[in-house]
Amino acid sequence: ASLQRADLPRLIAMAGFGAGVGPVALAWGLQHTSGTSASLILTLEALFTAVLAWRLYRETMDGRVWAAMALLLAGGMVLVLDQGRTGGAQLWGLLAVLLATAAWGVDNTLSRALAERDPGQVVMTKALLGATATSALAVAIGEPLPSALAAAALFAIGATGYGLSLRFYLLAQRAFGAARTGSVFAFAPFIGAALAVALGDRSAGGLMALGSVLMLAGVVLHLAESHGHEHEHEALEHEHAHRHGDGHHDHQHDPVPAAEHSHVHRHPPIRHQHPHVPDAHHGHRH
Structure with missing residues (x-):
């Protein structure tokens, strides 16, 4: 189904959180914390998405799902504790990444109502709104233009990590709902953490390992949830x-x-x- 005029306020809110606050907070946070811990804390996006989907869209939250959310929260608290021990700058960087996950959780939940719309139209409209907002912010703070090579790399990251990813996310929401789709996508941070270690990040210690295990257990537990009962359709x-x-x-x-x-x-x-x-x-x- 095509986008409608009534969808514009929701799209503006999605762009504000998902293409404005989220990327800016993540970019700042990545400059002030380790790549491994930043990747792992992004798993909390599933927690924010699930709780908001439960409150706004009445998605199921049974005992197993609550246990999964508790594991994700415990893992996030362990990561915050780990970064707090290494210094204030690292902690503020991690909290900025946490802000990005909260913004994307709001974005994910808002997009639930647009899951049945044409995903190509949703992606293009959100990208246009988000690019306009972030470009205006860059001009306002006097950010210089990137080099051609950096611009090409950023374009490739945006096209795949944001554009293509959002298209797949919307298609998945049609079948799974916002909370479960968020948990499926929560596997991505573990891939990011593994790549960070492979590229030379040696900040991982015992607390970070404990946090990653707790978070992985929470994601798996949520995806294992099964739900069926007699129900009525109006x-x-x-x-x-x-x-x-x-x-x-x-x-x-x-x-x-x-x-x-x-x-x-x-x-x-x-x-x-x-x-x-x-x-x-x-x-x-x-």
């Missing part, structure tokens, strides 16, 4: 990409499309039981 009319034969889209076509397609369609009231995730059709309360 009558609903909306537009999004869908297929037939999934138990929720049995409206008539002549002929029935074999591939995924998008149009306005209506769901009659229904009550049934099956395993499910908090997608566009399962926002019921528990």
